[in-house]
Amino acid sequence: MEVAESMDELEATVACITFAEPRLLRGFERKMELPYPIYGDPERAAYRAFGFPRASNARVWLDPRVLRRYASLLLRGRRPGGAPRQDELQLGGDVVLDGEGRVAWVYRSKGPEDRPSVERLREVIDEAKAGARAA
Amino acid sequence: MPLETGDRIPDELAAVDPAGERVPLSRLRGEATLLVFLRHLG
Numbered sequence: 001m002e003v004a005e006s007m008d009e010l011e012a013t014v015a016c017i018t019f020a021e022p023r024l025l026r027g028f029e030r031k032m033e034l035p036y037p038i039y040g041d042p043e044r045a046a047y048r049a050f051g052f053p054r055a056s057n058a059r060v061w062l063d064p065r066v067l068r069r070y071a072s073l074l075l076r077g078r079r080p081g082g083a084p085r086q087d088e089l090q091l092g093g094d095v096v097l098d099g100e101g102r103v104a105w106v107y108r109s110k111g112p113e114d115r116p117s118v119e120r121l122r123e124v125i126d127e128a129k130a131g132a133r134a135a
Numbered sequence: 136m137p138l139e140t141g142d143r144i145p146d147e148l149a150a151v152d153p154a155g156e157r158v159p160l161s162r163l164r165g166e167a168t169l170l171v172f173l174r175h176l177g
Binding site for chain 1: 148153161164171175
């Protein structure tokens with residue numbers, strides 16, 4: 001997870017949300033050594049609330065962008081597996097909230113490899129802080 | 136309609152922490168808060 005590797009660069013409260021069953025979270029926390037808390041949303045209520053869709057099988061399994069991303073992760077030493085079968089088609093995304101609890105920015109992934117850069121996250125986090133101060 | 140920029144997080148929108156406690160997302164609040172929604176674990 002690129003965000004986890006760049007945590008120090010992001011001056012924000014960070015939380016990770018997964019649709020996995022909550023009983024799986026502690027093992028994942030240990031495995032990934034996450035520097036921020038993780039929460040479960042097995043009913044995917046928050047995924048629906050922010051409009052994170054499911055992708056097609058072709059977009060998830062056959063798209064060259066996905067294959068390149070997985071190859072890159074393998075070259076960096078990441079190994080898939082170890083988790084129970086989950087919905088492989090559900091896409092994620094990123095949300096930035098301002099200090100008043102309002103949505104400052106939403107990024108809806110278009111495919112498994114599609115995530116905003118850490119640089120872009122830093123920009124929108126700074127904008128959210130500036131916007132809240134100006135309000 | 137999905138939540139968009141400017142919308143306030145509804146208090147009833149919540150997730151569950153590893154201890155099984157329900158946590159409203161509106162409570163995960165700092166000067167700015169980044170919520171990273173994963174595809175799946177693994």
